[in-house]
Amino acid sequence: DTGVSQDPRHKITKRGQNVTFRCDPISEHNRLYWYRQTLGQGPEFLTYFQNEAQLEKSRLLSNRFSAERPKGSFSTLEIQRTEQGDSAMYLCASSFGTGSTEAFFGQGTRLTVV
Amino acid sequence: AQSVTQLDSQVPVFEEAPVELRCNYSSSVSVYLFWYVQYPNQGLQLLLKYLSGSTLVKGINGFEAEFNKSQTSFHLRKPSVHISDTAEYFCAVSRPYNNNDMRFGAGTRLTVKP
Numbered sequence: 001d002t003g004v005s006q007d008p009r010h011k012i013t014k015r016g017q018n019v020t021f022r023c024d025p026i027s028e029h030n031r032l033y034w035y036r037q038t039l040g041q042g043p044e045f046l047t048y049f050q051n052e053a054q055l056e057k058s059r060l061l062s063n064r065f066s067a068e069r070p071k072g073s074f075s076t077l078e079i080q081r082t083e084q085g086d087s088a089m090y091l092c093a094s095s096f097g098t099g100s101t102e103a104f105f106g107q108g109t110r111l112t113v114v
Numbered sequence: 115a116q117s118v119t120q121l122d123s124q125v126p127v128f129e130e131a132p133v134e135l136r137c138n139y140s141s142s143v144s145v146y147l148f149w150y151v152q153y154p155n156q157g158l159q160l161l162l163k164y165l166s167g168s169t170l171v172k173g174i175n176g177f178e179a180e181f182n183k184s185q186t187s188f189h190l191r192k193p194s195v196h197i198s199d200t201a202e203y204f205c206a207v208s209r210p211y212n213n214n215d216m217r218f219g220a221g222t223r224l225t226v227k228p
Contacts, residue, residue: 042206042219042220102163105159106157
């Protein structure tokens with residue numbers, strides 16, 4: 001297993017378009033997290049899943065954002081009607097178990113809305 | 115909720131010099147503390163973590179950090195830096211067993227000059 005992978009690595013889209021990102025966690029990890037990182041800032045928590053259940057959503061996750069993890073494996077993050085303020089790095093992380101001490105991060109998807 | 119403050123946004127240092135990146139945390143409960151490194155256009159890589167026990171934690175690439183409960187600090191140190199250590203460093207805090215509750219600092223940009 002090569003770790004958490006995210007696709008695409010870079011995405012440029014026009015304002016108003018919809019975009020979807022994919023995250024494949026480490027195979028035995030049951031927890032999956034999405035973070036957003038804007039320029040010059042640390043990652044901010046968006047949402048997390050335990051298996052296929054979405055257990056928590058940050059207030060940062062507006063109604064234009066939706067995340068799914070249908071089979072408890074890979075996850076998708078969709079942004080509808082993108083805005084320039086959505087431009088950021090979107091990071092996915094995964095961890096194992098409820099007593100995990102560490103989350104492993106993917107390389108991120110860099111979104112640029114023009 | 116817990117939070118972290120990274121006291122320096124940028125730290126320039128010459129190659130082979132020692133460096134300290136400062137992190138203070140705030141929490142009303144016990145915490146886990148982490149340092150991550152991020153290279154340009156990459157995800158986050160864990161350098162080291164404090165969970166409990168010995169207050170001096172050793173990590174990868176020659177880094178170490180000391181947990182100081184009375185000063186609520188978790189400063190990162192390296193006795194001799196290399197050009198390749200140039201990167202963004204993030205301090206993070208979470209409650210035990212709650213990676214979904216992880217909070218990151220704004221980051222410290224370490225620049226190692228020849």
